[in-house]
Amino acid sequence: MSRKPYIRTLSSTSWWLAQPRYIRYMAREVSCVLIGAYTGVIVVGLLRLSEGANAWAGFVAAMQTPASVVFHLLALAFALYHTTTWFNVTPKAMPLQFGDTQVPGSIIIGAHYAGWIVISAALLLLAGV
């Protein structure tokens, strides 16, 4: 009897299609590309704003094209997915224990959502909405 262990190979490009949980993971990873692109758009907007009224009007017009609206919707969807998936795993990364009692995960997650709402409201208030 001889030993001849067999090694199965895994495709380095399509492994993530094997299971829904890997697809969800890839979606979370890809979300940062859209968030990055959106940040780029904001930076360009700021640049245009600094260049005067005409440049800013051109930027606003570009933002109203169908392609731009679709991009923003996509970016929003991925940003929400990114944020909620990370919020939901925070109790794993940052568990809290006071004495003998462990703080329930729902409270840690809830605190993140509460912080999100407070900061968003403060920003909207600051922007005069």
Add this chain to the structure above:
Amino acid sequence: MSLRTFELEIMRYDPDKDSEPRFETFSVPCEEDWVVLDAVNYVKDNLDRTLSYRWSCHMAVCGSCGMMINGEPSLSCKTFMRHMPDKIRIEPLANFPIERDLVVVMDDFMDKLASVKPYLVAKEKKAVEDGSYLQSPAQLKKFKQYTLCINCTLCYSACPQYALGEGFVGPAALALAHRYNLDSRDVGRSARADVVASNEGIWECSFVGACSEVCPEHVDPAGAIQQTKIASTLDYFKDLITPGRDK
């Protein structure tokens, strides 16, 4: 008890005859309360005595009967036939070399487990007659969940980073290192850091989270790894601010 017949498609590999694994199908009449392990045992007892696989306790304690069941890393003693479709595909645990049939080579896991010093490193050794190292229930609670690991390696089978990344120490070993690092009686954290906080350790993990989803004991190795990342980042900054600090 009612009988239902299942088709078991089992991966076979005989290193003496086969150049690669193949599938063989067996019809197995199963009783209502059977788990997949019972069905596999039926094959061995009645249909093909050469079928090789590991098992021992039949109660999710020994951690040896892990298999891919319809593509999911599972303990075959904990997976009920009554929840299964009529046709089941059974393969050896993914991401490990196949020794024979459903038996995989676990040497790599064993080496990695040993590399994180998964035992108590006490400040000073106590003689037995001096009694045990004391610990409060609150101190125990901090790490108790990570003591529940049964070394079944389902988490390694679920982890794409272990499959793709060269040398990743992997979920269970890192969770066990975290278990001892959190133990109030232990002082081995910096000795473990060489392996744990290396590129092949926690930093190879990209938080897919599959390990925690498949873990039959709810150890949550993914959580342990993220906590270790935070602790090791804090260590880095503490070292920057106070070089040569007492660890």
